[in-house]
Amino acid sequence: MTTLDLPPRRTTRVAGVDIAGTEWPLYKLEALTLGALTLLVLFVVTTDLQVAVLGSALAATVTWFARGMYYRRLRNTALRNTALRNTALRNTALRNTALRNTALRNTALRNTALRDTAT
Numbered sequence: 502m503t504t505l506d507l508p509p510r511r512t513t514r515v516a517g518v519d520i521a522g523t524e525w526p527l528y529k530l531e532a533l534t535l536g537a538l539t540l541l542v543l544f545v546v547t548t549d550l551q552v553a554v555l556g557s558a559l560a561a562t563v564t565w566f567a568r569g570m571y572y573r574r575l576r577n578t579a580l581r582n583t584a585l586r587n588t589a590l591r592n593t594a595l596r597n598t599a600l601r602n603t604a605l606r607n608t609a610l611r612n613t614a615l616r617d618t619a620t
Contacts, residue, residue: 518530527572528565528568528569528572529565531564531568532565535564536560539561540553543557
């Protein structure tokens with residue numbers, strides 16, 4: 502019987518804040534905060550609710566997508582760096598094993614040659 506023992510997967514999570522038992526990613530909170538501030542500023546400046554709502558919706562949407570892509574890129578970079586580090590460690594272990602096997606083989610060949618010359 503053959504078994505495959507895989508190491509546990511490491512996952513990185515986007516930084517978040519726990520609100521009422523639900524983890525909210527920071528980029529969503531940033532977008533909502535910026536949208537609310539934009540709504541207030543535009544309403545005070547223009548006194549037109551339509552402009553304030555559309556402007557704040559635009560600001561919140563752009564922030565939501567831009568910051569979401571930024572955080573995903575950070576997460577993917579961290580995962581890629583971890584994978585590269587694991588590959589380097591695995592390659593080093595394989596290289597050390599190959600060197601050790603070569604050294605053992607050379608020692609065995611040398612011992613055999615010494616035994617043959619002694620007899």
